[in-house]
Amino acid sequence: MLTGMDSFQxxxxxxxxxxxxxxxxxxYRKTLIRQIAQHAHSEIIGMQPEGNWISRAPSLxxxxxxxxxxxxxxxxxxxxxxxxxxxxxDRADLLDLLHSGKQKYSxxxxxxTLTWAxxxxxxxxxxxxxxxxxxxxxxxSYGPYARAMVRVCKEESFHQRQGFEILHTLCNGTEGQKxxxxxxxxxxxxxxxxxxxPPDSASTHSEQSMAWGIKRHSNDELRQRFVxxxxxxxxxLGIRVPDDGLSYDEESGxxxxxxxxxxxxxxxxxxxxxxxxxxxAHRVKAHxxxxxxxxxxxxxxxxxxxxxx
Amino acid sequence: xxxxxxWEVFVRSRRGLSHTHVGSLxxxxxxxxxxxxxxVYTRRQEGVSIWVVRAADITASSPDEKDEFFDPxxxxxxxxxxxxxxxxxxxxx
Numbered sequence: 165m166l167t168g169m170d171s172f173q174x175x176x177x178x179x180x181x182x183x184x185x186x187x188x189x190x191x192y193r194k195t196l197i198r199q200i201a202q203h204a205h206s207e208i209i210g211m212q213p214e215g216n217w218i219s220r221a222p223s224l225x226x227x228x229x230x231x232x233x234x235x236x237x238x239x240x241x242x243x244x245x246x247x248x249x250x251x252x253x254d255r256a257d258l259l260d261l262l263h264s265g266k267q268k269y270s271x272x273x274x275x276x277t278l279t280w281a282x283x284x285x286x287x288x289x290x291x292x293x294x295x296x297x298x299x300x301x302x303x304x305s306y307g308p309y310a311r312a313m314v315r316v317c318k319e320e321s322f323h324q325r326q327g328f329e330i331l332h333t334l335c336n337g338t339e340g341q342k343x344x345x346x347x348x349x350x351x352x353x354x355x356x357x358x359x360x361x362p363p364d365s366a367s368t369h370s371e372q373s374m375a376w377g378i379k380r381h382s383n384d385e386l387r388q389r390f391v392x393x394x395x396x397x398x399x400x401l402g403i404r405v406p407d408d409g410l411s412y413d414e415e416s417g418x419x420x421x422x423x424x425x426x427x428x429x430x431x432x433x434x435x436x437x438x439x440x441x442x443x444x445a446h447r448v449k450a451h452x453x454x455x456x457x458x459x460x461x462x463x464x465x466x467x468x469x470x471x472x473x
Numbered sequence: 474x475x476x477x478x479x480w481e482v483f484v485r486s487r488r489g490l491s492h493t494h495v496g497s498l499x500x501x502x503x504x505x506x507x508x509x510x511x512x513v514y515t516r517r518q519e520g521v522s523i524w525v526v527r528a529a530d531i532t533a534s535s536p537d538e539k540d541e542f543f544d545p546x547x548x549x550x551x552x553x554x555x556x557x558x559x560x561x562x563x564x565x566x
Contacts, residue, residue: 186536
């Protein structure tokens with residue numbers, strides 16, 4: 165009979181799933197906590213750039229859709245914090261690590277949403293890229309993370325469609341509206357490509373994560389998949405992907421494209437993006453402003469428990 | 474540390490099916506846990522009934538002892554219908 169680490173390796177080798185109380189290497193646990201926490205933080209910080217437009221959505225229909233989407237992001241964050249907690253960490257501690265800057269969130273959310281078209285671009289490109297990243301995570305070797313991803317992916321597909329629909333409407337509107345859609349694509353294209361992380365040659369965590377079945381495809385593979393998926397969609401919209409090096413390679417069936425400037429990615433991750441300070445300050449303020457609600461709920465629960473005793 | 478205890482959430486997706494574990498959440502008491510579970514896990518009408526159970530109240534078997542624990546059923550192949558030979562031609566058995 166296999167116990168402890170032998171059992172872990174045998175499960176990984178057989179493409180099985182590791183569950184919370186199984187023995188696992190400390191590195192596996194730490195990698196997952198880091199990744200799931202970062203993923204959870206990204207979901208809740210990601211509410212901000214879109215929340216920015218709820219009060220200014222152009223119609224009641226768009227407003228209801230955007231609110232549902234932002235609510236989903238909160239839900240996705242909660243699924244993920246719950247998955248992380250199965251590894252023996254506490255959600256409140258993870259939030260402290262986010263608030264003190266010790267844990268990161270996706271750098272894409274450090275860019276501003278300047279126009280309504282940006283809400284379309286986020287749904288189409290940012291959620292599109294997130295789906296490409298997340299679909300393989302549904303087969304992640306860690307059970308609770310994989311199951312959370314199944315739920316997230318199901319919900320995510322409406323996010324991408326509503327974004328595309330926003331841009332499609334703008335692209336079939338006035339010249340000014342189409343120009344607004346083009347401007348959004350121009351600004352979001354490169355940061356979206358950066359969402360897949362550094363190139364394989366410079367990715368620090370990739371190899372071990374692949375061996376552990378946490379990651380199923382390399383950053384560059386996923387980036388290519390995203391480009392192949394997205395470029396024809398831009399064609400349907402009738403707007404131009406801002407890459408002079410973009411061309412279709414008949415032989416491989418893939419698009420060749422220019423790599424984003426990764427120095428920008430590293431710079432934004434370090435905290436120097438256009439909105440890093442604003443995003444974190446807003447998150448900390450929301451957390452602190454909500455403290456009385458948590459305390460009141462706890463006091464009420466304690467009072468009721470005493471009366472019931 | 475979180476001040477609210479952790480609750481495990483089980484959802485019955487429709488009548489006739491059993492409740493299935495969907496995840497967990499923090500809430501100060503059972504009533505709030507139910508409401509939060511509705512908001513977090515059934516935003517698209519995924520359920521007709523929800524159970525919440527304090528995570529601390531669940532006793533679970535340990536993965537380390539899974540062999541000894543489940544072994545006793547391992548050598549009782551005669552519990553399965555396929556163990557028995559049915560003479561050719563016999564029907565409805």
